[in-house]
Every structure is written in structure tokens, then in C-alpha cells.
Amino acid sequence: MNVTVESLAPCKKLLRVEVDAAAVDATYKTVTSEFQRRVNLPGFRPGKAPLDRVSKLFASDIQKEVQRKVISTSLSDAIKQEKLNLAGTPEVEEVPVTLGNPVQFTATIEIAPEFELPEYKGLAVRITRMVVTPADMERALMSLRERQATYLDVERPAQTGDFVVVNYQATVDGKPLQEIAPNANRLAEYKSFWLRLQPDSFLPGFAEQLTGAKAAEKRTVVIDFPAGFPEATLGGKRGEYAVEVLQVKELQLPELNDEFAKAFGAETVDKLREGVMTDLQNQIKQRQNSAIRSQITKALLDRARIEDLPESIVLGETRSLVYDIVKNNTERGIAKEILDEKKDEIYNSANTSAKERVKWLYLARKIVEKEKIQVSWEEVHRQVLLLAQQNQIKPEKLLKQLQEKDALGEIAHNIAMAKVVDLLQLHAQIEEESVAGA
Numbered sequence: 001m002n003v004t005v006e007s008l009a010p011c012k013k014l015l016r017v018e019v020d021a022a023a024v025d026a027t028y029k030t031v032t033s034e035f036q037r038r039v040n041l042p043g044f045r046p047g048k049a050p051l052d053r054v055s056k057l058f059a060s061d062i063q064k065e066v067q068r069k070v071i072s073t074s075l076s077d078a079i080k081q082e083k084l085n086l087a088g089t090p091e092v093e094e095v096p097v098t099l100g101n102p103v104q105f106t107a108t109i110e111i112a113p114e115f116e117l118p119e120y121k122g123l124a125v126r127i128t129r130m131v132v133t134p135a136d137m138e139r140a141l142m143s144l145r146e147r148q149a150t151y152l153d154v155e156r157p158a159q160t161g162d163f164v165v166v167n168y169q170a171t172v173d174g175k176p177l178q179e180i181a182p183n184a185n186r187l188a189e190y191k192s193f194w195l196r197l198q199p200d201s202f203l204p205g206f207a208e209q210l211t212g213a214k215a216a217e218k219r220t221v222v223i224d225f226p227a228g229f230p231e232a233t234l235g236g237k238r239g240e241y242a243v244e245v246l247q248v249k250e251l252q253l254p255e256l257n258d259e260f261a262k263a264f265g266a267e268t269v270d271k272l273r274e275g276v277m278t279d280l281q282n283q284i285k286q287r288q289n290s291a292i293r294s295q296i297t298k299a300l301l302d303r304a305r306i307e308d309l310p311e312s313i314v315l316g317e318t319r320s321l322v323y324d325i326v327k328n329n330t331e332r333g334i335a336k337e338i339l340d341e342k343k344d345e346i347y348n349s350a351n352t353s354a355k356e357r358v359k360w361l362y363l364a365r366k367i368v369e370k371e372k373i374q375v376s377w378e379e380v381h382r383q384v385l386l387l388a389q390q391n392q393i394k395p396e397k398l399l400k401q402l403q404e405k406d407a408l409g410e411i412a413h414n415i416a417m418a419k420v421v422d423l424l425q426l427h428a429q430i431e432e433e434s435v436a437g438a
Contacts, residue, residue, distance in 0.1 A: 001017065001018065001019055001020070001023065001074055001077060001078065001081075002017070002018040003015060003016070003017050003018075003078040003081055003082060004016045005082055005084075008108070009308070009311075010113070010307070010308035011087065011110050011111055011112070011113055011308050011309060011310045011311070012108065012109070012110050012111075012310075012311070013084065013108070013109050013110075013111060014106060014107075014108055015075070015078055015079075015082070015106065015107045015108075015109060016104070016105075016106050017074050017075060017078050017104070017105055017106070017107065018102060018103070018104045019070055019074045019102060019103045019104075020102050021100055021101055021102045023070070023074075024066070024070055024097060024098075024099065024100075024101065024102065024103055025099060025100060027066050027069050027070050027073075028062070028066050028099050030069075031062055031065045031066050031069065032051060032054060032055055032062055033051070035054050035058050035061070035062055036049060036051055036054045039054060039057075039058065041053065041054075041057070063097070063098075066097050067096070067097040070097050070103055071092060071095075071097070071103075071105060074103075075090060075092065075107050078107075079109070084109065084111050085111050085112040086109060086110075086111060086112075087110045087111055087112045087310040087312075087313055088109075088110045088310055088312040088313055089312070090107045090108065090109045091107065091108040091109075092105065092106075092107045093105045093106045093107065110310040110311065110312055110313070111310070112310070112362055112365075113306050113307075113308050113309055113310070113362055115304065115305055115306045115307075115362075116305070117304075117363070117366045117367070117370065118300065118303035118304050118305075119303070120300055120303075120363075120367060120424060120427075121424075121427035122427060122428070122429050123295075123296045123299040123300060123424060123427075123428045123429065124299065124428070124429050124431070125292050125295045125296055125299070125428045125429065125430045125431065126295070126430075126431045126432075126433070127288050127291050127292060127295075127430060127431070127432055127433070128288075128432070128433050129288070129432040129433065130284050130287075130288070131284075132277060132280045132281055132284065136280055137273065137276060137277065137280070140276045140279070140280060141256060141272075141273070141276060142253075144264060144272075144276070145253045145254055145256065145260070146251070146253065148253075148254045148260065148263060149251055149252060149253050149254070150252045150254075151163060151249040151250070151251060151252070152249060152250045152252055153215075153247055153248070153249055154248050154249070154250045155214070155215065155248075156214070156248070157211075157212045157213060157214050157248070158197055158210060158211060158212060158213050158214070158245070158248045159197065159211065160197050160198060160211060161196070161197060161198060161251060162196070162197050162248055162249060162250055162251065163194055163195065163196050163197070163248075163249040163251060164194075164195050164197060164210055164213065164245055164246075164247065164248055164249070165192055165193065165194055165195075165245075165246045165247040165249065166190075166192075166193050166195060166210070166243050166244060166245050166246060167190070167191050167192065167193070167243070167244045167246065168189065168190055168193065168221075168241045168242065168243045168244070169188070169189045169241070169242045170187060170188050170189065170239050170240065170241045170242075171239065171240050171242075172234065172237050172238070172239045172240075173237065173238075176188065177189075177234075177239060180233055180234065180237075181231050181233045181234050181335070182335065183231075183334070183335050184231045184234070187203075187231065187234075192246065195207060195210070196251075197210060197211055203223050204223070204226075205221075205222075205223060205224075206221055206223060206241070209221045209222070210243065210245065213245045213248070214245065214248060215245055215246065215247050215248050216244075216245065216246075217244075217245045218242070218243065218244050218245070219243050219245070220240055220241065220242060220243070221240070221241040221243050222238065222239070222240055222241075223238070223239045223240075223241065224237075224238050224239075225237050225238070225239060230332060230334065231334070231335075232334070232335075232338045233335060233338070256269055257269055260272075289425075292425055292428065292430065293421050293425060296421070296424045296425060296428050297360060297421065297424075300360075300363060300424065301356060301359055301360060301363070304359060304363055306359050306362065306363075309355060309358050309359065309362075310358075313358050313361075314351070314354050314355055314358050315354075317354035317357055317358055318347070318350045318351045318354040320354075321350035321353055321354055322346060322347060322350045325346050325349070325350060326339055326346070361417075364416075364417050364420045367420045367423070367424075368416050368419075368420060371420075371423060373416055373419050373420065373423075375412045375415045375416050375419075379412075379415050380408060380411050380412050380415065383411050383414075383415060384398060384399050384402065384408075384411065
């Protein structure tokens with residue numbers, strides 16, 4: 001086999017591969033023998049049909065299989081021979097493969113970028129060391145009390161902190177709001193909507209205009225939608241809400257005592273406070289841990305000198321991010337027309353993020369290789385069990401699905417990537433600044 005390599009770009013190569021006739025003939029012989037063993041022909045025992053008969057009857061299928069094997073095997077051998085680190089799927093020229101003749105074909109491949117791995121231990125990180133304050137504790141306990149609250153119907157005018165149950169319909173410039181913002185159903189009209197009378201509840205200024213209202217009262221609430229409002233078609237416009245107050249409800253909180261604590265699995269209120277304190281401390285640790293990991297990955301990316309990346313890998317990641325951005329914005333009620341207007345902005349943002357992700361991928365892979373990081377089957381299995389629990393599916397069923405999709409390798413890859421971040425965090429130089437507040 002003869003191979004020549006031509007550079008098309010820093011991460012793109014053109015391979016010209018020549019396979020001699022003897023190798024082609026050998027593949028024909030192997031493939032024909034495989035067909036002979038598999039086929040059943042009338043008058044012959046299984047696997048005993050004459051080769052010449054098999055060759056004639058299955059000539060087209062044999063030729064296709066020979067073509068596939070010759071090109072795939074020789075391309076794989078060529079990539080190994082030239083020590084190329086393949087990235088993505090090769091684009092292979094379709095050429096005929098015939099008995100007794102050599103084969104020449106070309107393949108365009110992308111390869112991983114070549115770069116020097118920067119120093120990845122001792123990365124500097126600065127975080128704020130936070131502590132749980134009494135105010136944090138009170139807010140957390142108040143949240144628990146509100147989860148056990150009751151709501152008492154009252155005849156008096158609504159006060160700040162009360163809940164009102166309302167029907168409303170909105171118009172903008174004299175037209176139903178839904179005509180201007182077709183995807184903003186919840187903003188346009190709602191029946192039996194529960195609203196707490198506190199600043200910025202629902203829409204800025206909405207709750208304040210209902211303070212003092214009584215059950216069965218009707219009011220007009222005027223809202224000036226800000227220029228940067230998420231539903232862009234409403235930005236800068238004034239809306240009028242015809243509101244009917246159905247009920248006024250006073251929030252009644254349970255006492256913070258041992259009986260209340262038992263509803264949350266604590267024997268006493270002191271035990272409940274201990275549990276809340278632990279939860280708040282864990283939240284702080286999680287936020288700090290997230291901040292550390294974000295900083296160390298950025299610091300390593302800043303150190304790395306990776307000038308070129310495989311185009312197909314970046315494109316695939318960009319498309320995935322664009323899909324996520326569009327999906328998330330659609331779920332938030334952003335109109336398709338608005339997203340179409342911003343498609344270039346969305347694509348450019350996704351492309352920038354995609355390049356950073358792909359750079360990180362190659363950096364992490366080099367660290368895995370240098371540190372000889374390995375992932376055991378036990379670690380993969382534990383992750384499968386966790387995924388099964390999260391998705392409420394039997395582990396055996398999920399494992400079978402992952403095997404059928406050949407997805408266990410991806411799980412192992414993700415575990416390896418996580419181990420890289422663990423390693424970076426273990427060796428990072430972390431500087432803490434103490435500031436109170438959770």
C-alpha cells in the first residue's frame with residue numbers, strides 16, 4: 001500500500017491511497033469464502049456450495065462488500081501508518097473495486113490540533129469564602145413555614161403580603177395583547193391567577209396597583225413594559241389589564257415549634273435548625289466548588305495556545321448549542337420571528353462557545369494521556385445506576401439501551417473529563433476572601 005499526505009489546512013489532510021491488485025484479490029477471496037459459509041443453495045449442504053456458483057449468484061453483493069472492506073481497511077491502515085490523530089468522519093472518494101486491478105482513492109480527513117500542553121498544576125483561583133448568617137437562616141426557615149402555610153379568605157382590603165386570586169385580560173394599544181405577542185399566553189389572559197402582593201410580583205408595578213382592593217372589585221392595572229422586556233414585541237409599550245379580584249387571602253404561617261419540625265423529619269426545632277444550617281453550608285460549598293471549577297478551566301484555556309481546530313467538530317458543537325439556545329428561548333415564549341431576526345447573533349455566540357468547548361476537549365484529553373487517567377467498569381456502572389435512578393428506569397433496561405446505542409463509551413469519556421477537573425482542582429492555588437452571607 002502506498003500513501004501520500006497533502007496538507008489542506010492545519011487540521012485537514014488529503015490522503016491518496018493506492019492498494020495493489022494482490023491485496024484486492026485477497027479481499028475478494030476472503031469475502032467470497034465468507035458468503036460461501038453463510039448462504040444456503042438448493043442441492044447443497046449449508047456452506048458447501050461451489051465458490052464459482054456463489055461468485056456468480058452474489059457477484060453484486062460480494063463486490064460491494066469487497067469495496068467497503070478494501071477502502072475502510074486500507075484507510076485505517078494509512079491513518080495508522082502516517083500516525084495521524086483522526087478527528088471526525090473521513091470524506092472518502094467513491095471508486096470502483098474490481099478483481100485483478102489495483103485501487104486508488106482519496107480521503108479528506110480532519111486531525112486533532114497539535115499544541116504543547118501548558119502547565120496545568122498550580123492554577124490560581126480566587127473565591128469568596130462565605131458563611132451562613134442569621135438572616136440566611138431566617139429566610140430558609142421562613143421558606144419552610146410558607147410551604148406549610150394556610151390561606152384564609154378575608155373580607156378586608158388586600159394588604160402587602162396577602163394573596164389575591166384574580167382574572168385578568170390585557171390589551172396593548174387597544175388590541176388584545178395576544179395579537180401583538182402570540183406566544184405570550186400567560187401575559188395576555190388568565191383565570192384564577194394567584195398573586196402575592198409584594199414588589200415586582202408577576203410584572204413590575206402590577207401587585208402594587210391591587211393593594212387595597214377587595215373581593216369582587218374590578219380594577220384597571222397599567223403596565224409600562226421596559227425596552228428590554230423578554231417578550232421583545234412588548235418592549236417599550238403600555239399594557240392595560242382589566243382585573244377582577246375574586247378573593248383576598250391572608251397568609252397564615254405555622255408556629256416554629258417542635259410539632260412543625262416533625263413535618264420535616266426533625267425531632268425538635270433545634271434539630272431542624274441544625275439540618276437547615278447543614279443544607280445552607282452545603283449550598284455554599286456547591287457554589288464555591290462551581291466557581292473554582294469555572295475559574296480553573298478558564299485559566300487553563302487562557303494558557304493554551306491552540307490556534308486551529310477541526311472545522312467539523314466545531315460545526316457540530318455549534319449546531320448543538322444553537323439548538324439548545326433556540327429551544328430554551330422558545331420555551332420562554334420568545335416568538336420565532338424574534339429568534340429569526342437574531343439568528344446571526346445566536347450563531348456567533350454559539351460558535352464562540354463551541355470553540356472554547358472543543359479546545360477544552362483536546363486539552364483534557366492530553367491531560368488524561370499524560371496523567372494516565374483510567375475509568376473502570378465499576379465507575380461506568382455506578383454512573384448508569386445513578387442515571388437509572390434519576391430517570392426512574394430499571395438499571396438493566398437502561399444498560400441495554402446504552403449498549404444498543406454504543407453510548408457507554410461516552411459515559412466513560414465524561415467520567416474521565418470529570419477526573420481531569422478534579423485533578424486541576426486538587427492542585428490549584430486557591431485564595432479565599434472572607435465575606436459574610438450565603
